[in-house]
Amino acid sequence: MKQFLDDNFLLSTKTSEMLYHEYAKDLPIIDYHNHLSPEAIANNTQFDTITQAWLNGDHYKWRAMRTNGVYEGFITGNKSDREKFDQWAATVPYTMRNPLYHWTHLELKRYFDIHDLLSAQTAGKIYEQTNKLLQTDDFRVRGLLKKMKVELVCTTDDPIDSLEHHQAIREENIGIQVLPAFRPDKAMQVDDVMSFNNYLNQLEAAANVSISSYQDYLSALKKRHDYFVSNNCSVSDHGLETIYAEDYTEAEVKLIFEKIRKGNQLTIEEINIFKSAMLVTFAEWDFEKGFVQQYHVGAMRNNNSRKMKELGPDTGWDSIGDYPQAKALSKFLNQLDNNNTLAKTIIYNLNPADNEVFATMIGNFNDGSMAGKIQWGSGWWFMDQKEGMISQLNTLSNMGLLSKFVGMLTDSRSFLSFPRHEYFRRILCDLFGKDIENGELPNDIPWIGKLVQDISYNNTKNYFSF
Numbered sequence: 001m002k003q004f005l006d007d008n009f010l011l012s013t014k015t016s017e018m019l020y021h022e023y024a025k026d027l028p029i030i031d032y033h034n035h036l037s038p039e040a041i042a043n044n045t046q047f048d049t050i051t052q053a054w055l056n057g058d059h060y061k062w063r064a065m066r067t068n069g070v071y072e073g074f075i076t077g078n079k080s081d082r083e084k085f086d087q088w089a090a091t092v093p094y095t096m097r098n099p100l101y102h103w104t105h106l107e108l109k110r111y112f113d114i115h116d117l118l119s120a121q122t123a124g125k126i127y128e129q130t131n132k133l134l135q136t137d138d139f140r141v142r143g144l145l146k147k148m149k150v151e152l153v154c155t156t157d158d159p160i161d162s163l164e165h166h167q168a169i170r171e172e173n174i175g176i177q178v179l180p181a182f183r184p185d186k187a188m189q190v191d192d193v194m195s196f197n198n199y200l201n202q203l204e205a206a207a208n209v210s211i212s213s214y215q216d217y218l219s220a221l222k223k224r225h226d227y228f229v230s231n232n233c234s235v236s237d238h239g240l241e242t243i244y245a246e247d248y249t250e251a252e253v254k255l256i257f258e259k260i261r262k263g264n265q266l267t268i269e270e271i272n273i274f275k276s277a278m279l280v281t282f283a284e285w286d287f288e289k290g291f292v293q294q295y296h297v298g299a300m301r302n303n304n305s306r307k308m309k310e311l312g313p314d315t316g317w318d319s320i321g322d323y324p325q326a327k328a329l330s331k332f333l334n335q336l337d338n339n340n341t342l343a344k345t346i347i348y349n350l351n352p353a354d355n356e357v358f359a360t361m362i363g364n365f366n367d368g369s370m371a372g373k374i375q376w377g378s379g380w381w382f383m384d385q386k387e388g389m390i391s392q393l394n395t396l397s398n399m400g401l402l403s404k405f406v407g408m409l410t411d412s413r414s415f416l417s418f419p420r421h422e423y424f425r426r427i428l429c430d431l432f433g434k435d436i437e438n439g440e441l442p443n444d445i446p447w448i449g450k451l452v453q454d455i456s457y458n459n460t461k462n463y464f465s466f
């Protein structure tokens with residue numbers, strides 16, 4: 001029997017072990033999409049407790065605790081850090097077979113060198129051990145990143161963000177590149193006209209442009225896009241239910257914008273037209289500046305309206321939606337391709353039923369102009385787990401070129417989640433290792449070792465223009 005989480009965790013053959021330990025393990029990390037706080041990196045934040053570093057903001061853990069019957073006061077409420085940690089610790093043994101069980105123990109091992117299993121019995125000891133280490137300089141947020149060999153992180157930033165923290169980090173030269181990503185979700189959210197108009201007021205201030213017409217609106221946003229570029233941004237990201245690809249005329253969009261400015265609610269058709277126009281506009285700007293554009297599609301958000309009212313968005317009430325994806329995605333990419341304005345693109349699906357759809361879609365627009373121009377992104381959110389990763393890697397192998405994949409990203413809000421790259425690399429090495437031992441791939445270790453290194457690191461480094 002193998003030991004739990006030993007050196008050869010997730011590696012089922014000798015060749016898998018060798019590929020991981022000799023080719024993948026020591027490579028640095030480029031985390032090209034996450035939700036880390038640039039402010040925390042600028043301040044090199046020190047966490048007072050493991051609760052603050054690990055539980056605050058982590059809605060994956062919150063959902064597990066709620067499912068385990070933990071009262072909200074111990075999750076997002078005003079119970080003490082120690083009480084919250086105890087409730088999480090008592091929940092952990094019940095998370096077996098959820099990725100949280102693996103992540104939790106990998107994180108305790110890799111950051112804190114703690115090999116005990118977390119439970120109600122070990123909670124006190126582990127709370128003390130971790131808190132003690134968190135008080136040392138090596139465990140401030142930059143130290144946590146360096147411990148995992150993180151070379152570069154891309155955060156997620158709204159067009160109105162001042163990027164002051166990115167500027168402060170750059171001036172200090174901290175040994176880790178911290179770059180912004182342009183994420184204009186709010187600049188498309190016209191479903192609620194009142195909050196959109198509030199957003200426009202903030203955009204007016206940020207861009208120093210007064211916005212009364214659609215043209216003003218585009219000028220203000222373009223100014224912000226240029227500002228992001230001048231702050232070393234070369235990546236955009238969009239979180240959407242689906243791609244919007246309605247036909248529209250400029251005149252229609254102008255009229256819709258006037259309606260918004262008057263505070264009138266839009267029809268579904270008008271909302272979809274507005275979003276379609278914005279997506280094309282952003283994509284053209286991204287192309288012009290040589291960006292990599294990313295589209296995360298398929299999340300059905302804020303399903304529990306009672307809890308949403310109580311706690312706000314991103315607190316654990318989201319799930320996988322079953323929106324049709326193929327037609328609009330195809331139309332959108334095709335339109336850009338036809339106009340010769342299709343930037344490097346990564347598409348991520350949340351619904352695993354869309355795996356084959358996405359794996360085959362990327363091939364339509366890989367035109368030989370560069371290797372892997374259009375990418376299908378790694379298993380994301382609910383799919384960021386062993387089976388989700390294996391399924392994504394196998395589907396990509398079967399329908400595209402796994403060898404050209406830009407690989408893993410954390411998409412995380414936590415400074416303690418970087419062992420997820422290790423998790424991915426182990427799974428990748430196991431797939432190749434098993435195929436070699438089954439005689440399904442040649443025993444050409446130098447070549448396959450190179451492919452493993454490409455998918456773990458080199459492809460990412462070459463693909464982005466950081």
Ligand SMILES: [Zn+2]
Pocket residue numbers: 033034035156296411
């Ligand atoms: Zn994200």
